[in-house]
Amino acid sequence: MLTNYFKIAWRNLIRNKAFSAINIWGLAIGIAACLLILQYVSFELSYDNFHAKGDRIYRVLQDRYDKGKLSTQWAGGAQAAGNSFKANFGEVEDYVKVLKRRAMIADYGEKSLKVERVFTASESFFNIFSYPLLAGNVNTVLAEPNTVVLSESVAKRLFGSENPMGKTIKLNQERAVKVTGVYQDMPANTHLHADLLIPHVTFIKDMGKDNNPDQAWMWDGALSYLLLRPNASPKALEAKFVPYIQKTIGAELKKYDADAIYTLQPLRNIHLYSHFMEEAEPNGDGNTVYLLLGIAFFIVVIAWVNYINLATARAVNRAKEVGIRKAVGSLRGQLIRQFMTESVVLNGLAVGLALLLVVIALPIFNQLSGQQLSFSFLLSSRFWLPLIGLFVVGAFLSGLYPAFVLSGFRPVSVLKGKVSTSRQGIILRKSLVVFQFAASLFLLVGTLAVYNQIQYMRAQSLGLNIDQTLVINPPIIKTDSTFMRQMLAFKDELLRRSDIRSITASTVVPGQASDWNAGGIRLKGTDESKSKQYRIIGVDYDFLKTFDLKLLAGRNFSKEFGADPKALIFNKKAVQQLGFDQPEEAIGKQIEFWGETFTLVGVTDNFHQQSLRDAYEPLILRLIPDVRGFFSIKMAGRELNSTIDEVRSEWNHFFPGNPFEYSFLDERFNEQYRADQRFGQVFGLFTGLAILVACLGLFGLASFTTAQRTKEIGIRKVLGASVGEIVQMLYREFAILILVAFVVATPLAWYAVRQWLQGYAFRTDIQWWLFIVPFVMVLLIALLTVSFQSIKAALMNPVTSLRTE
Numbered sequence: 001m002l003t004n005y006f007k008i009a010w011r012n013l014i015r016n017k018a019f020s021a022i023n024i025w026g027l028a029i030g031i032a033a034c035l036l037i038l039q040y041v042s043f044e045l046s047y048d049n050f051h052a053k054g055d056r057i058y059r060v061l062q063d064r065y066d067k068g069k070l071s072t073q074w075a076g077g078a079q080a081a082g083n084s085f086k087a088n089f090g091e092v093e094d095y096v097k098v099l100k101r102r103a104m105i106a107d108y109g110e111k112s113l114k115v116e117r118v119f120t121a122s123e124s125f126f127n128i129f130s131y132p133l134l135a136g137n138v139n140t141v142l143a144e145p146n147t148v149v150l151s152e153s154v155a156k157r158l159f160g161s162e163n164p165m166g167k168t169i170k171l172n173q174e175r176a177v178k179v180t181g182v183y184q185d186m187p188a189n190t191h192l193h194a195d196l197l198i199p200h201v202t203f204i205k206d207m208g209k210d211n212n213p214d215q216a217w218m219w220d221g222a223l224s225y226l227l228l229r230p231n232a233s234p235k236a237l238e239a240k241f242v243p244y245i246q247k248t249i250g251a252e253l254k255k256y257d258a259d260a261i262y263t264l265q266p267l268r269n270i271h272l273y274s275h276f277m278e279e280a281e282p283n284g285d286g287n288t289v290y291l292l293l294g295i296a297f298f299i300v301v302i303a304w305v306n307y308i309n310l311a312t313a314r315a316v317n318r319a320k321e322v323g324i325r326k327a328v329g330s331l332r333g334q335l336i337r338q339f340m341t342e343s344v345v346l347n348g349l350a351v352g353l354a355l356l357l358v359v360i361a362l363p364i365f366n367q368l369s370g371q372q373l374s375f376s377f378l379l380s381s382r383f384w385l386p387l388i389g390l391f392v393v394g395a396f397l398s399g400l401y402p403a404f405v406l407s408g409f410r411p412v413s414v415l416k417g418k419v420s421t422s423r424q425g426i427i428l429r430k431s432l433v434v435f436q437f438a439a440s441l442f443l444l445v446g447t448l449a450v451y452n453q454i455q456y457m458r459a460q461s462l463g464l465n466i467d468q469t470l471v472i473n474p475p476i477i478k479t480d481s482t483f484m485r486q487m488l489a490f491k492d493e494l495l496r497r498s499d500i501r502s503i504t505a506s507t508v509v510p511g512q513a514s515d516w517n518a519g520g521i522r523l524k525g526t527d528e529s530k531s532k533q534y535r536i537i538g539v540d541y542d543f544l545k546t547f548d549l550k551l552l553a554g555r556n557f558s559k560e561f562g563a564d565p566k567a568l569i570f571n572k573k574a575v576q577q578l579g580f581d582q583p584e585e586a587i588g589k590q591i592e593f594w595g596e597t598f599t600l601v602g603v604t605d606n607f608h609q610q611s612l613r614d615a616y617e618p619l620i621l622r623l624i625p626d627v628r629g630f631f632s633i634k635m636a637g638r639e640l641n642s643t644i645d646e647v648r649s650e651w652n653h654f655f656p657g658n659p660f661e662y663s664f665l666d667e668r669f670n671e672q673y674r675a676d677q678r679f680g681q682v683f684g685l686f687t688g689l690a691i692l693v694a695c696l697g698l699f700g701l702a703s704f705t706t707a708q709r710t711k712e713i714g715i716r717k718v719l720g721a722s723v724g725e726i727v728q729m730l731y732r733e734f735a736i737l738i739l740v741a742f743v744v745a746t747p748l749a750w751y752a753v754r755q756w757l758q759g760y761a762f763r764t765d766i767q768w769w770l771f772i773v774p775f776v777m778v779l780l781i782a783l784l785t786v787s788f789q790s791i792k793a794a795l796m797n798p799v800t801s802l803r804t805e
Contacts, residue, residue, distance in 0.1 A: 010345060012342060013342070013345065013349075018700070019310055022310065022697070022699065022700040023306060023307050023310060023700075024346060024349050024350045025350075026303045026307075026350075026693045026696040026697055027304070027306075027307065027346070027347060027350030027354075028350040028351075028354040028357060029299075029303065029354075029357065029689055029692065029696075030302060030303025031350060031351060031354035031390050031391075032353075032354040032358050032361065033296065033299045033300075033686055033690075034296040034297075034299055034300040034386075034390060035354065035387060036361065036365050037292050037295060037686065038293075038296060040365075040369055040371060040373075041289050041293050041296070043371060044271070044272065044284050044289045045272075045289070046189045047190060047270070047272070048189070048190055048267050048268050048271065049189070051129055051267065052130045053128060053130070053227060054130075054268055055266075055268075056093075056227055056228045056229075056232075057129075057225055057226070057227055057228075058226050058228060058267065059223065059224065059225050059226075059267060059274075060077055060085070060226060060264065060265075061073065061074065061077065062077025062078060062081070062220070062260060062261070063260070063261040063263070064258065064259075064260055065258060065261070066257070066258055066531075066533055067257050068259075072533060073276040073277065074276055074278055075223060075270075075274060075276040075277060075278050075280075076099070076220060076222055076223050076278025076279075077220055077224065077262070077278075078216065078218070078220060078222065078260070079097075079215075079216040079217075079219045079221070080214055080215055080216050080219075081217075081222065081262065082095040082096070082224030082225070082226065083095060083097065085224075085241070086226070088244060089244075090229075091229055091232035091233075091236075091237045092228060092229070093227045093229045094124045094128055095122070095124065095128075095224060095225065095226050095227065096122050096123075096124045096128045096225045096227075097120075097200055097222050097224050097225075098119050098121050098122075098192070098224075098280070099120045099121075099221060099222055100118075100119055100221075100223075101118040101119060101198070102118065102474070102476070103115060103116045103118060104118050104171050105171070105477055105658075105659075106158060106169050106170070106171060107170040107171075108159065108169045108170075113154065113157055114476075115154060115195045116195065117194050117195045117196070118194070118195065118196045118198065119192075119194045119196075119198070120197070120198045120199065121197045121198070122142065122199075122200040122201075123140075123200070123201075124227075125142055125197065126141060126183070127139070128225060128227050131183050131186055132183060133182075133184075134152060134182045134183060134184055135163075135164075135182040136149065136181025137181075141180050141181035142181075142200070143199065143201070144180070144199060145204075146175070146176070146177050147177055147178045147179070147199055147202075148171070148178070148180070148196060148199075149181040149182070149196070150179060150181075150182050150196055151182070151183060151184075151185050151196065152182055153185050154195050155179075155182045164179045164182060165179060165180070165181075165182070166180075167179050172476055172477040173657060174477070177198075183197075188372070189271075191270045191280060191283060192223075193281060217249045217252070218519075220277075220278065220517065221278050223278070223280060225267070226264065234266075237264065238263050241261075241263075242261070245260055245262065254529075255529065256519060256520060256528055256529060257530075257531075271283050271284050272284050272285065272286035272289060273286050277513070277515070277517065278515060285675070288675075288679050292682065292686075295443060295683070295686045296686075298439045298442075298443065299686060299689060299690045301435075302435075302436045302439060302440075302690055302693050304397060305432045305436055306436075306696060306697030306700070309429050309433065309697055309700075310697065310701060340395070343395050343396075344395045347395040351391050368681045368682050368685060369678060369682055370674075370678050430737055433698070433701065433737050433741075434744065435741075436694040436741075437694060437737065437741035437745075437778060438741040438742075438744040438745040438748075439690060440690050440691045440741075440778055441741055441742055441745035441746075441749065441774050441775065442748055442749045442752070443683070443686070443687035443690055444687050444691070444774035444777065444778065445745070445746075445771055445774050446683060446687070446752065446753065446756075447680065447683050447687045448773065448774065449756065449757070449770055450679060450680035450683055450684075450756075451684070453676070453757065454673055454680060456612075456762075456763070456764040457673060457760075457762065458670065458673065462510070462607060462608040462669075463550070463605055463606060463607030463608055464548060464607045465548035466510055466511075466666050466669055467666055468634060468664075469546070469632050469634055469665035469666070470632070470633040470635055470643075470662055470663075471630055471631070471663050471664070471665050471668060472630065472633070472647070472651065472660065472662050473630060473661040473662070474628060474629050474630055474631075476658055476659070477657050477658055483626055483628060484625065486654050486655065487505060487626060489654055490631075490650060490651070490655070493650050493654075494646075494650055497643070497646065498636070498637070499635055499636050499639065500633060500634070500635055500643070501634040501635065501636045502545050502546045502634045503546065503632070503633050504539065504540055504541075504545070504546040504547070505540045505627050505628075505629050505630065505631050505632075506537055506543055506629050506632065507536075507537055507539075507624075507627060507629040508537055508609075508630065509632055509668070510608070510665065510669055511610065511671070511672055512609075513535075513609070513610055514535040514609065514619070516538070517533060517534075517535060517536070518533065518534055518593070518594065518620075519531060520593075521533070521592065521593050521594075521620070522592050523591065523592070524592050524597055525590075526592075532577050532618070534574055534618045534619065534620045535609075535617050535619050535620070536619075536620050537620070537621050538622050538624040538629065539557075539621050539622070540557075540623070540625055540626075540627055541556075541558070541559060541625065543557075543621060544556045544557070544604070544621075546632055546634050547632070549605070550604060550605040551602055551603070551604055551605075552583040552603045552604065552605050553582075553584045553586070553602065554569070554583075554587040554588075554600070554601050554603055555601055556569075557601070557602075557623045566596070566597065566598045566599060567599055567623045568593070568599065568600050568601065568620055568621065568623070569600075569601060569602040569604060569620070569623075570586065570600055570602075570603050570619070570620055570621075571604050571606050571607065571616070571620075571621075572603060572604070572606045572616075573606050573616045573617065573618045574618035574619055574620055577618045584603075586600050587602070587603070588600065588601075610672065611673060612760065612761065612763075613759065613760050613762075614761055615762075644662065648660045691778065691781060695781060695782065695785045698782055698785050699785050699786070702734070702785065705730075706730065716729075727791055731783055731786070734783065734786055735782075738778060741778075742771075742775045742778075749771065750766065750771070753766055754766060
């Protein structure tokens, strides 16, 4: 019997080629799109799931408050947090402390290698995290100062086939360290990627006995992870932090009218839900992941709706078949199984085609999403389980309703020709079409909103000039007491060239968050409780000139003033935070800055140090004439390549041994929008696919609707209706459905776009055209889709039309 079901199902598919092709292609596109998105979502949700103790690992977050108002949220909080919590709370089984360091040059013999991702880590790193150690003792590998642990790839690049254990390498041509371990390269799906680990005890030794970081509560920047004991409650432990902090540093915080709140963040939540200061690296976005998951759901449901619509629309055509089967003894259950078999066969063919589409589309998807999914994922359970699930659910859900509708015809009525589509069936089909196009309109509005916001951010004035600016990464080695002389000589030599306008050095460049966050800053003579937190950028004399920053009051830094090394320039936001409404009022004021007195000599207009996603921050430009940071070179000529070659030559002369790594500041700044751009591209691609799948179904539905109205069209033409009037009549039905879809989708899309835009400090207004343009586009696409069948029916000879009845 089962074989017979499959034979009949196959014959029906072959007999109705157009119906089969529309459904198979629609389902295949929907399933392929859904599978690609599910792989992306699955990967994003898999971050840090491989840690054996992951359910008990929590990162300590620190929220700093000024005057009762949240001022800063830190991923890398107080240095003393991890070890102090371990020593004072029994719920903590162990802890590990990790600090991000700058890139280093590692030398072994004749080989020299720049290592970008360098961290210090305390002893329990490999006991708490499940990063496999290939060589070395888990318990002692990070126990001794002046040692180092290398990733497998760094070890191979430095030592080749030679065993690195016990060998000595030099860091930054200054410090000799012994290799005590090698660990497997950290997987892509972890929030922390390190190529070289330095024991935390080395950091403690470097700081000296009088400056032990493990006792510093007002020194931020440490990523502290706690391993809780089994069954320990993180919420209960958080509650215990409050009185402990008040007892330990409450008096210190009270002086500044400040507070510090410590909370615990589950390890597996870090990647998608953590965007705080001093993150180990940029994280993902949970909202984006779940929004893409919603798109995947929409696309595959639209494809299933197509099958339901077309199958029920064909019910009248298959009524006689059902009547004859019932007349010769077929039971309703047998007919249901027959129609369900057809659904299984059709979905099976769609799954096969979907696999082919996934293979073809994977490189394009990788390019758009920024991920590197390889074809090997096609063999993993992470791919096959969703695929099987989509097949089973799709075959069952999309086949069930048509099977019950088709098997429910009464043989007597059917064989007498008394069969018609029920009112309920028509309403259901129209409702499903409305759902399809409401979903398509919703997605299209979202796509345009993302594009519009990105264009808005890129078109806004930044308050500074980043054009034609070459940025050189900071020198790594030999930045000793001779650095000031080297830096000045380097700048003087380059400024001799006519194609270079100015050069400045700074701790960060536009597009980077300043990791120098300073509290305790106040007007001289005021109480410590008046202190506030500010972001600090260390700059040389030429920073304002190079970036064309606008001075609202006061003056620039100048070598003509002997006391200028104690000079500060505030931005407008910082002056307002200091308590002045007018910038002029702040000029000349004395500022208490970490026990030293500085003079406020100038006030700049607010400028965007970071992307327009972030609000203006209170920024202080602190003059440091020999600042060890990035070099920003403003170029005037058009021969950029030759200018870069000259800059490289001078760099190698004045800073030998330091890699010459450069970028253009405008490109570097726009990198901040890369994630938004990728999201917009992925969103737009799958929105287009959703509309394509919906239109495939609409084409099929229009074909069957037109065929059912053949007699009506013939009669209307005999009575004098023109071709235009016939086409207009057929258009009207679908246009009304799309109008209803527009009414349904608009408020939902408006609310979703409004919520999404709340994540941007500087955002565009929600314009009326964001909704009208998608409506017009979808309407035109839909009408073009049904035009072929509508015009064909309208042009048909009425004699032929009536003869078909």
